[in-house]
Amino acid sequence: MxxxxxxxxxxxxxxxxxxxxxxxxxxxxxxxxxxxxxxxxxxxxxxxxxxxxxxxxxxxxxxxxxxxxxxxxxxxxxxxxxxxxxxxxxxxxxxxxxxxxxxxxxxxxxxxxxxxxxxxxxxxxxxxxxxxxxxxxxxxxxxxxxxxxxxxxxxxxxxxxxxxxxxxxxxxxxxxxxxxxxxxxxxxxxxxxxxxxxxxxxxxxxxxxxxxxxxxxxxIIQGYVYETEIEFDHAQGFRKQYLSLSEKQENGKLVVRFICEESIGNESTRDNWRAVSANLEDVFLYVYQDEPLVQES
Ligand SMILES: Nc1ncnc2c1ncn2[C@@H]1O[C@H](COP(=O)(O)OP(=O)(O)O)[C@@H](O)[C@H]1O
Ligand SMILES: [Mg+2]
CATH class of the missing domain: 3.40.50.300 (P-loop containing nucleotide triphosphate hydrolases)
Known part of the structure; x- marks a missing residue:
């Protein structure tokens, strides 16, 4: 050992x-x-x-x-x-x-x-x-x-x-x-x-x-990870409010994977949120969110 x-x-x-x-x-x-x-x-x-x-x-x-x-x-x-x-x-x-x-x-x-x-x-x-x-x-x-x-x-x-x-x-x-x-x-x-x-x-x-x-x-972040579709115009505001983990375009909208730690919030906005299970990449982005990331792929 x-x-x-x-x-x-x-x-x-x-x-x-x-x-x-x-x-x-x-x-x-x-x-x-x-x-x-x-x-x-x-x-x-x-x-x-x-x-x-x-x-x-x-x-x-x-x-x-x-x-x-x-x-x-x-x-x-x-x-x-x-x-x-x-x-x-x-x-x-x-x-x-x-x-x-x-x-x-x-x-x-x-x-x-x-x-x-x-x-x-x-x-x-x-x-x-x-x-x-x-x-x-x-x-x-x-x-x-x-x-x-x-x-x-x-x-x-x-x-x-x-x-x-x-x-x-x-x-x-x-x-x-x-x-x-x-x-x-x-x-x-x-x-x-x-x-x-x-x-x-x-x-x-x-x-x-x-x-x-x-x-x-x-x-650590189970229960806080979601996906949803938002309008492109709302992307900036959304990113200010929640930690965006990944984003992709689909049918003229933005599909965002993000973290929301509060359980309270506007119920109607949450209608389109899908809770997804957290993976290690999500945790990595969450843990090091304040650091200058040099993630290669
Ligand atoms: N011999 C050294 N003298 C001074 N600073 C060093 C030396 N080796 C590493 N550092 C510093 O220590 C920190 C950690 O470096 P390192 O262990 O190489 O990180 P990582 O492998 O995780 O990228 C960095 O800020 C680096 O500049
Ligand atoms: Mg190294």
């Missing part, structure tokens, strides 16, 4: 994370927050690349900094900026990394072959990575993180830059990898974690706002 114990991180006078407490057991955890929330900072502490200003991170009761090599042996990590060598093939690259990790050569050869198959790159294993798509590079990155069959796999924004098909592939790969290990992945794209994460960790204002399964997190 991995435990984050009252961890804070400052860069000089600038506090990024404050009193973070988290527990990870086997399963997939989605670390969610807009850009700048502190996801990478937390991940770098979990991988001992940087150290907490206060607090400690324990693996099975021992501080990960003290575990040193022993901890790195059970850790797999895909950084947000994954540096690879364009003139290498995936096979060459993975063999190179395994040599750096001090793996036995014949063992490494077997493992690399196995991983190339797992991430679906066996057909291009000897092709230079120069012409690879974002998704293919990402799969090489996941393969290098898996070389030591890690008990803890940490992926920082692994789906950034993937096309929709590559995303589906990534999700399937991840559910395969998540058996018997802790998988932590950060993202600012809700749809990437909605179907794979057992638990969502939302960071806001330097703190963990929620850590729960998706169903429980959605309960």
């Amino acid at each position: 991995l435990v984050v114990n009252n961890v804070s991180k400052d860069f000089g006078d600038f506090c990024v994370l404050k009193n973070i407490n988290l527990e990870f057991v086997n399963g997939v955890y989605g670390l969610l927050g807009p850009n700048g929330a502190g996801k990478t900072t937390l991940i770098k502490m979990l991988t001992t690349l940087i150290f907490p200003t206060n607090g400690e991170i324990l693996y099975n009761g021992t501080d990960i900094v003290k575990l040193e090599e022993k901890y790195r042996d059970i850790l797999g990590y895909l950084p947000q900026e994954f540096g690879y060598y364009k003139s290498y093939s995936p096979r060459q690259y993975l063999l190179y990394i395994s040599a750096l990790k001090g793996m036995d050569h014949s063992k490494a050869k077997d493992k690399v072959g196995e991983l190339l198959k797992l991430v679906g790159l066996e057909n291009v294993e000897n092709k230079k990575m120069r012409k690879f798509s974002g998704g293919m590079i990402q799969r090489v990155g996941i393969a290098q993180a898996m070389l030591n069959d890690p008990k803890i796999l940490i992926l920082d924004e692994p789906t950034a830059g993937l096309d929709p098909k590559e995303r589906v592939r990534f999700r399937n790969l991840l559910s395969e990898l998540s058996r018997d290990r802790i998988v932590i992945l950060s993202t600012h794209i809700v749809s990437d974690v909605e179907s794979i994460a057992n638990e969502i960790i939302m960071i806001k204002d330097k703190k963990v706002l929620y850590k729960d399964n998706i169903r429980s997190i959605c309960k």
Whole structure:
């Protein structure tokens, strides 16, 4: 079990994370927050690349900094900026990394072959990575993180830059990898974690706002989410009154999905409101409504 114990991180006078407490057991955890929330900072502490200003991170009761090599042996990590060598093939690259990790050569050869198959790159294993798509590079990155069959796999924004098909592939790969290990992945794209994460960790204002399964997190705004059709002329006023989650044009009207927290209101306006069930994207928009959003799709 991995435990984050009252961890804070400052860069000089600038506090990024404050009193973070988290527990990870086997399963997939989605670390969610807009850009700048502190996801990478937390991940770098979990991988001992940087150290907490206060607090400690324990693996099975021992501080990960003290575990040193022993901890790195059970850790797999895909950084947000994954540096690879364009003139290498995936096979060459993975063999190179395994040599750096001090793996036995014949063992490494077997493992690399196995991983190339797992991430679906066996057909291009000897092709230079120069012409690879974002998704293919990402799969090489996941393969290098898996070389030591890690008990803890940490992926920082692994789906950034993937096309929709590559995303589906990534999700399937991840559910395969998540058996018997802790998988932590950060993202600012809700749809990437909605179907794979057992638990969502939302960071806001330097703190963990929620850590729960998706169903429980959605309960936060359950009963407040509606859809209705409004005239285009009324859109501006409507947006001032309610938090608009999504809008689309249909038959000359605007179909709005929105949040209304008050139960009182003008009964006749509510006639056309349909209560709908909340999803994680709704919660994300609600939670971070006051922050400058950088939501990609
Ligand atoms: N080494 C550093 N020195 C100073 N500020 C930093 C450093 N690393 C990150 N930050 C700041 O910490 C905040 C959180 O950054 P980061 O953890 O990268 O967020 P995220 O990964 O959620 O986008 C940002 O405001 C960023 O500018
Ligand atoms: Mg980041």
